[in-house]
Amino acid sequence: MTTYMIGDIHGYYNEFISLLKKINFNHKKDQLWITGDLIARGPDSINVLYYLYSIKESIKLVLGNHDLYLLSLVLGFNDPKNVHDDKILQLLKDAKIIKIIHSWLKYQPLVQFDEKKKILMSHAGIPPQWNNINLILSVSNEVRNIISGKNSEIFFKYISNQISQQNDWKNNTLIGLKRLSFIVNALTKMRYCYPDGTLEMLTKKAPNDISSKKLQPWFWMPNIIYKKYTIFFGHWSDLQGGQYTPKNIIGLDTGCCWGNQLTIFSWENKKFYSEDCKIFKNV
Template identity: 35%
Template sequence: MTTYAIGDLQGCFAPLQRLLLKIDFSPHRDRLVFAGDLVNRGPQSLEVLRYVKSLGHAATTVLGNHDLHLIAAARSGHVGRNDTFDDILRASDCDELLDWLLAQPLVYEDTDSGALILHAGVPPQWDRAQTLSLAQEVSSTLTGPKSDKFLAQMYGNDPDIWDEKLRGIERLRFVVNCLTRLRYCEADGRTHLKPSGTPGTQAQGLMPWFEVPGRKTAQDTIIFGHWSTLGKVHWPQAQVYGLDTGCLWGGCLTALNLTTMQTINVDCEQFQKPHAKD
């Protein structure tokens, strides 16, 4: 039994099939944990979602910003100009697919390796237990009676710094923004959600979330996606692995074997223009 973490698919079904052949994946023997953003921008979001759901206990995903956007768009009817998940919204099994997606966690704890898998980042103030418990707060809201209200108020960049006293939508929005959108923050953990470039291109005073001094999850292995311009997968000084290797952009799709911590990848065809907004 091998567990593999796999980076952002965003509707890239053909590269996933090639990657699974390359790692000799068997749903009867192995497990897959996707780092989020299964859907949107790429060509085959419906096929990806149906396939991952069909794997049952052999696969799980953490929720990414595009996954939450799909759920919010389905509820509100507001589909963006660059969204490519119309096929899901029109599918006869749309409700079952979205119910399955909604039930996926925001943070997955791999019990064998001890790694945490999440889509984007963790602010420096949260330790492992608090990260897991805040992710659960969001999941309970997403699957509870206030789900529609929360999804309608989910978008926005404030508050931009953690405070234990945050409550209600402000608390949930901050948690969602960190777990599904964070790349850069200041040394005190103040988030800056707009810059998305390679480390070194950011404004002065900003740093990748995993390089903040004194980060409480510094001893934890954290596997994430979302940051296609990161430039490398493993940051050994921080025990972090960034698996979004730009499949959608003509880069590659990466799997990380959670037993050996070795990566395996396949090259991908480009579906997105280099300067399109992510």
């Protein structure tokens, strides 16, 4: 068995399948970890979800911010009448996609973990305030339980409100919706932090392209977790692969939806594979 990690697919189905063929991926014996953001931006999110659902026993997935947006639409908070993205609307009109969301996608976590391999994955990374693996796994379960439960509509309404966003963990004293808001921001949207660990949610550029000396990428800040585990994440295509990250923190979003590449990493062989992508005009 080979364990593969792949970056944000973003609806690039053809490139995704081509990359799997390039590595001779066999869903009957191999395992595929995915950094989230399965859908949106690219041309064929529907077939991405169809395919992943068909091999669901062979994949370990974390939800990304785009996946959470789709869930918010299907689980009842956002009105599809306000959606102007044709590709998202196609997903909402597809009965099979709705079934996949209700039976599978909404149960996926924000963190995947393998104790034996010492692998940790989330969409955006692991915030510097969390230095305990049990806490990290616990907060992921908190969000999964609320998304798959009766109060998902209240949850999505709260986290979609920019005014109510929570960016400070406050030493694990947060409760209720504020706590859930921080968890979602940290695991699906985070890039930079202030010196005290508070999340800064606006800056997207690479570290060498920002002028603020106060901001640091989350992975440059001290955290014992960053040394104990190999951490895989997506979300931040401006990092240009591994140019800025420490050796055991691996960013896999190499900008397929911006006309760059879709990238996969073989854990056992410690080797990267990529597939060129053409920018989709309706991004």
